[in-house]
Amino acid sequence: MNKSTNNKVEKFINSLMEKKKIKNISNKLNLLDSGIIDSLDFVKFISQVEKKFKIKFSSQDISKLSIANLDILKKLINKKIK
Numbered sequence: 098m099n100k101s102t103n104n105k106v107e108k109f110i111n112s113l114m115e116k117k118k119i120k121n122i123s124n125k126l127n128l129l130d131s132g133i134i135d136s137l138d139f140v141k142f143i144s145q146v147e148k149k150f151k152i153k154f155s156s157q158d159i160s161k162l163s164i165a166n167l168d169i170l171k172k173l174i175n176k177k178i179k
Contacts, residue, residue: 102150102178103171109149110167113142124167139163146170152177 114122119133128134134142143162147153154162158173165173 099175099178102175105149106146106171106174107167109146110170113138122167127164127166128170129163146174150174150178 110122110128114120114133117133122133126133129136129139139162143154143159152174154173154177158177161173162170
């Protein structure tokens with residue numbers, strides 16, 4: 098996995114967490130189920146990730162992301178970038 102991309106994804110998540118006043122997150126924690134992001138945040142998040150990393154998610158990718166944790170997200174972004 099690309100370490101630079103991983104750091105960018107983590108920073109992006111951390112900025113979202115700061116807005117929601119959440120301090121720490123596990124790489125295994127489901128972002129939607131945990132309440133860290135809601136469905137509106139999820140749509141914004143997908144759009145921002147696509148813009149930031151210049152990638153496009155398919156509907157199948159978005160379905161995977163809806164149950165994703167930070168590790169899965171990093172892997173999917175890295176896969177899309179390559």
